[in-house]
Amino acid sequence: MTDVSRAERERSVDVDVIAALRGALPGLSAAETKVAERILADPTLVVDLAITDLARLCGTSLSTVARFAQTLGFSGYRELRVEFARAVAVAQAEHERFGLDDTLIDLRDDIETVAAKIGAHEIGAIEQTVLAVDFAMVEHVAAAIARAPRIQLFGHGASSLTAQDMQFKLARIGYAATHSGDPHVAVAGAALLVEGDVAIAISHSGETAETRRSAEVARAAGALTVALTNAPNSPLDRVCEVALHTKAKEAPLRMAAMSSRIAQLALLDVLFVRVVQHRGESVNEPLRATRRAVIGR
Template identity: 45%
Template sequence: MGIQSSIEASADKFTPAMQRVASVIRERPRIVLDQTISELAESCGTSVASVVRFCRALGLSGYAQLRMRLATELGKEAAQFGSDLMLGAEIAQSDTLQEMASKVASLEILAIDETVSGLDYGALERVVAALDGAERILMFGIGASQFVAQDLHHKLFRIGRNAFLLADPHEAWTAALLSPPRTVALGFSHSGSTADTVRFLEIARQAGALTVALTGAPDSPLAKAADERLVSRARESRLRAGAMVSRIAQLAIVDCLFLGVASQRYEQTVDALKRTRDVTHPK
């Protein structure tokens, strides 16, 4: 995972002082390259010790390694997208529509690249096998995460899988509680801290279902409630009315899941897609 994506994924476990460091770096990632640790601490209104703790919370030995990792990452992104883009910077009020579109598109490309390259393919294979053999597939998410769950539901339902998209928490908990044998329950939450979704997986797990978390936070409550974890990588802008970049990253995982399931019974899948297309697009 890139260092900027790691900062995004770890935001919820930072102390207030560490969150100030994270906020400054997210807005101006090059500040780490331009300032000493003392200067950065002053810019963030915190102490050098807090900056060190921030680095160690990311699994780094200290500020020197943070600078090295960030310099490498920013250099790679500049080579890929151009040095004038200021990729890591927040979308600013002064940005033109073209600049905003370029920043969002670049972040989405990076999110897909980091997500796919960082996937646990062992976990992905196990989830695909479970979905292929499932008697019932339950999916639940709230807000923007529900749109991602809806996409997977649409894909699986169209090829004849016994998939259910649950919209109401009480409905979701009831379905999880009454899981028959060979049920797979998938919970969607980028933050991994949505209480209703965590509860859904907890109940499903207690009922004997295989539980799967699709999240951007591998150490989150949702991840801990799951038997399998599929982790997305994304950096969000503060100007978001719902998940933007994180939604794209999770949809990449959804597509991988669907293709994996579809390939298990290739001829049946092709036939199902053709028949459902014929009935929805009559000549």
């Protein structure tokens, strides 16, 4: 058992209810999914409509809408409505900051508009992630890493790049940190972890089968398993003992993982700095040695 329980994690505040709704979609009933899809198409509906009006619009019952709110972790429709009002206000503020009516990238956008929209998305991802950080959870993981003999990072595709970045940072301060984008190598390494080691599994969706499998093997071997995902209660979230959550929203027109990667890097930077603080002056010499080694290269 970890010092920070899963129940405590699930009580943490979700700053972006719209992102939470997207993450919850796979677990909703058919009737609840109708409500969710209608709301995602126009989030202002929750702000503008009473529960009876929303139920009528979605072609469902009052009890379904009430149950839908409770599935998302709210006491009822009134609390859900307050959170959506806040989320809509935040989105409007982001749009105004960049002079945009809409942050969705369109194929017809010019370069200036593309740059502004990407800036809005990525700044928003960092802001929402940092605002929603479960500091007790980050502190718990940082302390575990600070005393861990070995750290292994799992991630594939775009998440592999995030894992490599964290692996490099930890290696520079003297940790035996490893990462492989090959799922066979990753799961073999996971099997060799022991109690006291830490395994960090990274997946924006929380559904990458290879990452989830490595986390399962690492946990069975005795390592502390940490999920880094944008989807609370995802398959990866359920496999790991501890979870750190990002709050990134990917635009429908996306050529690669952009906001998700930025949010992952931001959260791991917070974690890394806390690890450095736990280690204190002992990190100075490794940092100097690695800096000297690359000077002039």
